[in-house]
Each structure stands twice: as structure tokens, then as C-alpha cells.
Amino acid sequence: MQIDFQPSAAPTLGVEWEVALVDSRSRDLASRAGDVLALLPERVAAGHLHRELLRNTAEVVTGICPDVPTAMAELAEHMQALREAAEPLGLRLFSAGMHPFATWKSQQVSGGERYATLIDRTRWWGRQMVIYGVHVHVGMPAVERVLPVLNSMLRFYPHLQALSAASPFYEGHDTGYASNRALLFQQLPTAGLPFQFDAWQDYESYVGDLMQTGVIDVLKEIRWDIRPSPTLGTIEVRICDAMPTFECVAATTALTHCLLVDLDTRLAAGAALPTLPPWHVQENKWRAARYGLEAIIITDAANTERLVTEDLAELLERLTPVAHRLNCADDLARVWDIVTHGASYQRQRAVEDRSHGDFTTVVDSLTSELAQSLDRWR
Numbered sequence: 001m002q003i004d005f006q007p008s009a010a011p012t013l014g015v016e017w018e019v020a021l022v023d024s025r026s027r028d029l030a031s032r033a034g035d036v037l038a039l040l041p042e043r044v045a046a047g048h049l050h051r052e053l054l055r056n057t058a059e060v061v062t063g064i065c066p067d068v069p070t071a072m073a074e075l076a077e078h079m080q081a082l083r084e085a086a087e088p089l090g091l092r093l094f095s096a097g098m099h100p101f102a103t104w105k106s107q108q109v110s111g112g113e114r115y116a117t118l119i120d121r122t123r124w125w126g127r128q129m130v131i132y133g134v135h136v137h138v139g140m141p142a143v144e145r146v147l148p149v150l151n152s153m154l155r156f157y158p159h160l161q162a163l164s165a166a167s168p169f170y171e172g173h174d175t176g177y178a179s180n181r182a183l184l185f186q187q188l189p190t191a192g193l194p195f196q197f198d199a200w201q202d203y204e205s206y207v208g209d210l211m212q213t214g215v216i217d218v219l220k221e222i223r224w225d226i227r228p229s230p231t232l233g234t235i236e237v238r239i240c241d242a243m244p245t246f247e248c249v250a251a252t253t254a255l256t257h258c259l260l261v262d263l264d265t266r267l268a269a270g271a272a273l274p275t276l277p278p279w280h281v282q283e284n285k286w287r288a289a290r291y292g293l294e295a296i297i298i299t300d301a302a303n304t305e306r307l308v309t310e311d312l313a314e315l316l317e318r319l320t321p322v323a324h325r326l327n328c329a330d331d332l333a334r335v336w337d338i339v340t341h342g343a344s345y346q347r348q349r350a351v352e353d354r355s356h357g358d359f360t361t362v363v364d365s366l367t368s369e370l371a372q373s374l375d376r377w378r
Helices: 033-037 041-045 068-089 113-127 143-164 180-185 200-212 246-268 278-294 308-325 329-341 344-354 359-377
Strands: 013-023 049-051 057-061 091-094 134-139 226-229 234-237 296-298 305-307
Touching: 013 068, 013 246, 013 359, 033 049, 033 057, 033 068, 041 049, 049 068, 057 068, 068 091, 068 246, 068 329, 068 359, 091 359, 134 246, 143 200, 143 226, 143 234, 143 246, 143 278, 143 308, 143 329, 180 278, 234 246, 246 308, 246 329, 246 359, 278 296, 278 308, 278 344, 296 308, 305 308, 308 329, 344 359
Parallel strands: none
Antiparallel strands: 013 057, 013 091, 013 134, 049 057, 134 234, 226 234, 296 305
16 A cells, blocks of 8 residues: 655654533533634634544644744644633633543444444444543655654653653542553554664555454544544644643653764764664553653663663763754753652642642642743743
8 A cells, every 4th residue: 555655855844633512610621612713713614623532622733834932932822722711611721731620421422424434333442531631743755764763762762752741630539650541542442652674665554454344434433542643744742641831841841852863963973773673662651650750761672771861861961962053952841840849740640649649639720830831931
């Protein structure tokens, strides 16, 4: 099966941020995204606000951006419009990988054949998908480098997972994980870690097999954590939990942008890119989801292990010149702020502990973090 990849002339950027609506009184999820989006028809028509699988969710989407500051400015503009539409309806904006106490049985699925087909096929696991993420697209200039860069990006999977982890609670229980979302989402067919193909033709053959056997009907139904997006000419990184502040989203977006551009530049110059065996990639994903910033990760095929934050410190130093070229040095520097001040899963647990198990205070903390960071970013 032939799949045409539309190369990007420049390493442009696009961001998709899934946010939820919560009721201001109960702090529970509110299935009213349709009511809110109906008040913003121009932004919906322009593709900057989307509905999602669940009626409690709206997705905020940038256009094609030259750099992280531009993308974040667009997100802030559209998020502010969403907030202004939601608040008069008694709703707040909420951003985390999962809601701390909402039950999946209470959530309403959006209308449409696509979502109905998904739920009909996946049943119990599909209904469990009360999850929220941030997806980052980065333009790639050459199809022959897409899969080698994607494979090498898996080496840095746990760094992004640990930094963004924001889903420690599920239905009023502490899961013991930093990112429960990461392990829940991979239960869907074709979701989770990508296969490591060497050549584009191998990827085409794989997609052809899935379509011929009825596993998927369209390419977007391959829900890998990192995947090619041929029509956009990008690699899409879908690792990160939704995070409660613009600063955290900017930091992880900058890290993603710098990593992909650096890997592609090195490959184009003839360098051999670092990769990991699939079993190490799988283990690193689990460790980062379980332990977050305290994860000890495997860094090479020789089984070297080190604390993820130690590896991250060296990585940031190496990527700083790249960040200056991409106009995101300040945003990349925010990565270490997450390490210093704590990732969202750590802050959520601290709030829950201080309130002696009152999960409404966790929701209040998350909605306040988002509102205050939006005010700072505008």
C-alpha cells in the first residue's frame, strides 16, 4: 500500500491540547462541550476548537506555527475564548491526564459514526478512556528520515512521560502511578508504543495489512504514542498527559521540538542515531508511568541505567544551542522548573494529602493552576 508523505519545508510546529469541563459546584466532569462550542462557531469552523470522544472534552488546536512561543500564544488565545464561553454556564476548564474522582460510567460519548464504531468495538476498555493529553506535531523534511527519527525518539520517551505525568488518581483512588493515563490508553487496539520499522516501505506494508484485515479503516486509527502523520508531513508525539499550566505545556513542547529537530539534523549529516531494543523501550515507558521523575531508566542497549532526571540534565545542556536556533530557549529552560518544583502528579498528591483525601480540593487546585497560568500567558 502506498502512503504519500508530504514533506514540510521547515521544522514547523503544531499543538493539540485536550481539556475537560467541570461543574463549578460539584467539581465533577460536565458533559457540556457541545453547549460551549456552540457559542464559538467561528473558532470551531476554523479548526481551533474540536469536540472529542467524550462530551466533557474540548480540544484546543493551533495552526502551523514557526516556533513554541507562537504556538503557546495561539493556545492562550483559543483557551481564553473557551473559558469566556464556559464560565457563564457554571463551568471551569480542567487540565490533567485524568480527573481524580469522576466515574467512567457517568460520561457521555459524543455523537457520530466514528465514535460509535470505536465504542462498539472496544466496549469496556473504550468507555474507560476518560483521559486527556497534549499532542505535538513537528514538520519533517524527508520521508526517508521519518522512521529512523521516530525510532530514536523512543530513547527519550520516559523523559517526556515523567515530566508531564498528571494522572495519579482514578475514580477516587490513588493508583500508585504517576501517569495512569499512559497505561490505560494503550489498551485500545493499535494504541501504545510504535513498531520500530527501518524503512517507509515496511510501514506501508504494515498499514496495508491492517486495512486488509479490517483492523483499521483509516490511517488515523493507528493510535501510537509517536506516529507519522503523512498528510501533515509531521511526526506526532502523543506521549504527554494534559498538564495544568501553560508553563508545563510550553516546556514539554519545546523539549519535543528540540529533540526531533536535533535528531533529524544529525541523521541528515550522516550520524548514527541512538536507539533502544523494544523491550527496553517498553520497560522505560512502564517505569516512567509508575515512578515519574523518580524513575530509573535504561539508556542504551548495554543495559546502562540512571535516574531520569540525571539523564535529563545532560540532555538539556546538549539541546540548549538547538533551542536558541528554534527560538524556544526560555521554554526549554522551564523543563528544569518542573524537576525543581514538582510535576503535576506530585503536586496533586500533596494537595490530596493535605486535605485528607478530599478530591474536590485536587480539582480546585488543578482548575486554579490552569486559570492562573492562562492569566500569566495572555
